[in-house]
Structure formats: structure tokens, C-alpha cells
Amino acid sequence: xxxxxxxxxxxxxxxxxxxxxxxxxxxxxxxxxxxxxxxxxxxxxxxxxxxxxxxxxxxxxxxxxxxxxxxxxxxxxxxxxxxxxxxxxxxxxxxxxxxxxxxxxxxxxxxxxxxxxxxxxxxxxxxxxxxxxxxxxxxxxxxxxxxxxxxxxxxxxxxxxxxxxxxxxxxxxxxxxxxxxxxxxxxxxxxxxxxxxxxxx
Numbered sequence: 001x002x003x004x005x006x007x008x009x010x011x012x013x014x015x016x017x018x019x020x021x022x023x024x025x026x027x028x029x030x031x032x033x034x035x036x037x038x039x040x041x042x043x044x045x046x047x048x049x050x051x052x053x054x055x056x057x058x059x060x061x062x063x064x065x066x067x068x069x070x071x072x073x074x075x076x077x078x079x080x081x082x083x084x085x086x087x088x089x090x091x092x093x094x095x096x097x098x099x100x101x102x103x104x105x106x107x108x109x110x111x112x113x114x115x116x117x118x119x120x121x122x123x124x125x126x127x128x129x130x131x132x133x134x135x136x137x138x139x140x141x142x143x144x145x146x147x148x149x150x151x152x153x154x155x156x157x158x159x160x161x162x163x164x165x166x167x168x169x170x171x172x173x174x175x176x177x178x179x180x181x182x183x184x185x186x187x188x189x190x191x192x193x194x195x196x197x198x199x200x201x
Contacts, residue, residue, distance in 0.1 A: 055082065055184045055187065056186060057082045057083060060091060066091060066093060069121075072117060073121060076118040082186070082187075086129045086187040087127060087151070087187040088190065089188070090167055090175070090190050091124065093178075093191060093192075096193050096195050097195060120197065123152040123154060123198040124196055125150060126148045128187075131188060132180035132181050139158055150198075152198050154199060165190075170198055173195060175192035175193050175194025176193055177192055
């Protein structure tokens with residue numbers, strides 16, 4: 001098995017903003033009107049600002065213990081996908097990502113492995129709004145086990161352990177839900193204490 005098939009943590013993304021300074025100068029009213037008319041077409045042609053994350057992506061970006069996940073979602077282009085239909089995200093904390101072997105981190109940080117990073121992230125997402133109540137009900141109906149298909153394509157397995165929900169991925173990866181049902185306008189977030197891994201080719 002390749003070492004790339006274990007755990008991964010994402011690439012940090014930094015943005016630098018430069019302040020823009022404007023100088024105010026007095027001008028005759030007539031000249032000001034002409035300048036305003038001339039500037040109007042240029043303003044109309046200005047490119048639109050990039051869309052800001054909403055719902056699930058915005059909540060993750062605002063949480064102080066999910067900086068790694070937020071940066072990873074942006075780096076892999078997954079934030080945009082989370083702005084649409086309802087989804088449920090099983091969100092690893094920074095502490096969960098910190099437990100990932102550095103060798104795996106370095107591998108996924110390689111710009112050539114962005115597709116694999118996106119696979120890891122979408123393995124934490126299932127379609128629809130799934131609550132913890134839904135999960136407990138599915139586990140009970142399944143005789144102690146439930147599975148859900150992820151956006152990545154593979155399944156996650158859910159069991160109840162001493163009243164807590166455990167989530168299992170492939171390759172022995174797992175985590176427990178530590179904060180359930182962080183409801184959003186376009187879905188639901190369950191905070192987990194482990195990073196789940198799909199099968200990486």
C-alpha cells in the first residue's frame with residue numbers, strides 16, 4: 001500500500017491584501033460631473049468580486065478550530081461545491097488534522113495532488129441534510145450499523161458506541177462525532193475528532 005493511502009492534511013492558503021489609498025482634490029462642479037460621466041462606463045465594466053462562501057463553507061471558515069479544513073476546502077475548490085444543494089459535512093478539527101503523519105501531509109500538499117485532496121475532503125460529505133437523530137435511527141434500523149454514500153463515491157459506516165456516534169472510513173480511519181447538528185442554511189455539520197480516508201489510487 002502506498003504511503004499516500006493513509007491520512008492527509010491540507011495545504012494552507014494565504015492571501016495578502018494591499019490597502020488602496022485615494023486622494024481627495026477640489027474640482028469645479030462642472031468638471032466633477034464630466035469626470036463622473038467618464039468614469040461610469042469603466043465602473044460598469046469592472047469585474048465582479050469573487051463569490052464569498054455561504055452556508056456550510058462560511059461556517060467552517062469562521063470556526064477557530066477548523067482553520068486547516070477551511071484552507072483545504074478552498075485549496076481543493078470544494079468550498080464552491082458546498083454552496084449549492086443541501087449537504088452534510090463531517091468536519092475534522094485542527095487537532096484531528098494535526099494527528100495525521102507529516103509524510104501524508106507533504107504528499108497532499110503537493111500541487112500535483114490537488115485531485116486527491118479533493119477526494120479526501122468530499123469523502124467527508126454526504127448529500128442531503130442528515131441529523132444525528134437520523135443517524136441513530138439508521139443505526140438502529142440496520143441492527144447496529146448504518147452506511148451512507150459520500151459525494152466522493154465511497155461509503156462511510158456509522159455505529160453507536162456508548163451513546164456516541166462513531167464514523168468509520170476506509171484503511172482503518174475513524175472518528176467520533178463530538179459536536180452534532182451545527183445546522184446551516186444549506187445543510188448540516190457534524191464536528192468529528194478524526195480524519196476519514198477514502199481509497200486513493
